[in-house]
Amino acid sequence: MTRSILPLTGRSLRAPKSSCVFIYDDSKAPPPPFSAPQGLASGFFSKPRDFSLPNSSWGPEMMRLYEQYNSQCGEETEGGENREGPWKRLPSYNRFLKYATGGVYLSRMIHKKARLFTRNNRDQGATFEYVLFFNSEEDKCVGVFQAGHLLEGPPGHVHGGAIATMIDTVIGTHATIACGPVLTANLNINYRRPIPLGNTVLLESSVDKKEGKKVFVTCKMTSSDGSKLHTDSTALFVSIKVSQLLLGS
């Protein structure tokens, strides 16, 4: 099942008349969430860049963990057959939607320039290098994150806000897979040990409980070999209708 993407005329979202607006159709049952960004992205670019693939800035630990999970991913073989695997690599693009009003008219320039926060720097390795994997059998989501030199907080170490961003990204993705579109309502982080800039860390999340519109998720972030605990965190996500978010109601 794939999420249906409706091309709407500009009127309903107050976008420029000549524009084609893409929005998720909430009336359909939630599909696996990661077909959506791909579909969306391909509406705007002939070949969208998938940022979760290795690049020359990835260090040995980032590559080691990537290979460890990627080698356990299902894939299509050269013969066109599907090879089974417990993990799935989640592709990652730098934008979701071309137009969103958010209740206020945003200029065409802002819409055009909007980019996903974690994927907005063209300098490879400078900020957030990461890849996410999901295991549906175990209901586990894993993020491998290499922290770049522009994420400095305390001297030589990663800023707490950048750490929170990565946690939110992993658990937000996990909550979206579990429940469809969600927003972070609450995020609690215990920062246990600072992360040196350039280091690769591993994030592992689990869904603890679903209660109506609410989904409770936990996440721990460790050094790449698992020996040091950097953070442990809990979060609450609440399901939303994307159309409400875009229309500002």
Ligand SMILES: CCCCC/C=C\C/C=C\C/C=C\C/C=C\CCCC(=O)SCCNC(=O)CCNC(=O)[C@H](O)C(C)(C)COP(=O)(O)OP(=O)(O)OC[C@H]1O[C@@H](n2cnc3c(N)ncnc32)[C@H](O)[C@@H]1OP(=O)(O)O
């Ligand atoms: C954005 C969607 C895009 C979807 C795209 C789809 C696929 C894309 C694929 C993947 C995406 C993957 C990853 C995403 C990456 C990163 C994640 C970034 C996430 C964010 O960066 S997100 C921005 C920051 N986030 C906000 O900007 C939220 C502002 N906020 C609100 O928009 C509302 O506040 C909302 C919606 C949270 C709730 O509003 P609401 O009206 O829907 O619900 P309501 O208030 O009725 O609460 C219902 C029940 O939750 C309880 N509850 C609510 N809030 C609570 C709190 N804080 N503490 C404890 N309990 C709370 C109530 O007590 C009640 O509980 P009960 O039912 O038991 O009474």
